[in-house]
Amino acid sequence: MKKVFAAAAPLLLAAVAAAQTAPITLPATPSTVVWGYYSAKAKPVITVHSGDTVHIQTLSTCGPNDRLEEEGVAASDIPSYNADIYREVKDKGPGGHILTGPVDIAEAEPGDVLEVQILKIDIDVPWACNGFGAGRGFLPNDYPYGKSRIIPLDRTKMIGHFAPGIDIPLHPFFGSMGDAPPPSAGRIDSAPPWMHAGNMDNKELVAGTTLYIPVHAKGALFEVGDGHAGQGNGEVDITAMETFLSGTFRFIVHKDQHLLWPRAETPTSYISMGFSPDLKEATTLAVRDMINFLVEQKHLSRDDAYMLTSVAIDVDITQLVDGNVGVHAICPKNIFTK
Numbered sequence: 001m002k003k004v005f006a007a008a009a010p011l012l013l014a015a016v017a018a019a020q021t022a023p024i025t026l027p028a029t030p031s032t033v034v035w036g037y038y039s040a041k042a043k044p045v046i047t048v049h050s051g052d053t054v055h056i057q058t059l060s061t062c063g064p065n066d067r068l069e070e071e072g073v074a075a076s077d078i079p080s081y082n083a084d085i086y087r088e089v090k091d092k093g094p095g096g097h098i099l100t101g102p103v104d105i106a107e108a109e110p111g112d113v114l115e116v117q118i119l120k121i122d123i124d125v126p127w128a129c130n131g132f133g134a135g136r137g138f139l140p141n142d143y144p145y146g147k148s149r150i151i152p153l154d155r156t157k158m159i160g161h162f163a164p165g166i167d168i169p170l171h172p173f174f175g176s177m178g179d180a181p182p183p184s185a186g187r188i189d190s191a192p193p194w195m196h197a198g199n200m201d202n203k204e205l206v207a208g209t210t211l212y213i214p215v216h217a218k219g220a221l222f223e224v225g226d227g228h229a230g231q232g233n234g235e236v237d238i239t240a241m242e243t244f245l246s247g248t249f250r251f252i253v254h255k256d257q258h259l260l261w262p263r264a265e266t267p268t269s270y271i272s273m274g275f276s277p278d279l280k281e282a283t284t285l286a287v288r289d290m291i292n293f294l295v296e297q298k299h300l301s302r303d304d305a306y307m308l309t310s311v312a313i314d315v316d317i318t319q320l321v322d323g324n325v326g327v328h329a330i331c332p333k334n335i336f337t338k
Helices: 013-017 065-070 080-088 279-297 302-312
Strands: 024-026 033-035 046-048 053-057 098-105 113-123 127-132 147-154 159-163 166-169 173-178 210-214 222-228 245-254 263-265 269-276 314-319 325-332
Touching: 024 046, 024 098, 053 098, 065 080, 098 245, 113 173, 113 222, 173 210, 222 245, 269 279, 279 302, 279 314, 279 325, 302 325
Parallel strands: 024 053, 046 098
Antiparallel strands: 033 098, 053 245, 098 222, 113 210, 113 245, 127 147, 147 159, 159 166, 173 222, 210 263, 263 269, 269 325, 314 325
């Protein structure tokens, strides 16, 4: 799928060739996170180049140490940086996600596309949390109260022990990966996904997947967080199996591509996405961008692309609870025999 965005302009080959062999490490500290927003005016915490690989540490959305210990998490199983960040970070909002970054990719400029190769994802703790609150989630009137639980994680067997007799396979991914929105948007809430990607909550974006994000600001300003050990499509109670993750990413800049919405590629599929407060509009955006992909990259007519989308492509709800709901269309690669 590299040609999807590179047909009109080559990669920054010199930068990629010069990429370092060892990843840069970006730990989660009070000075390397932003709390609850994406912004073109956010100050970068690190500058890298196209082709560089960065290992990034992130926090969960499960809360401060005292809350976690009250819910049964052993103090020794809470990373030390959690308390430091909750204690020292004062600039917060309007959203609630704690995101590591921004990462400045030096060559990125508005109109480019940032390719984010998700090389590896590590689960950093042996537990996850899930919970809902009064007035939140997809069924707020059915649950006018809050409840939370800690889910033990077996990281050797990659199983989450939800309850006796209920084990869930772990498929870790980052709920939020994105870059800065257009400068005119100002500081935007970390919760609703949009053209900058952000809080997509797309469980397809596991290790081995590549994400393509439109660049709206100099340096792109990539941020990541909201780690999930697993999730159901819809994320109906407003949380997944929330946990602490570290990810290894390679960044590549594609010049002058002018992509409108994020796209992704897995080893077996191509993915388009749509985000809107209205589910029908989000679906329209995802389906329309899949048709665009099939026309531009698979050289189908628009009529054939529309029909192929109907007979071979799954249109799934990503999440229903983040202000802008998400829809993604999944095109299997194995239908293309040439």
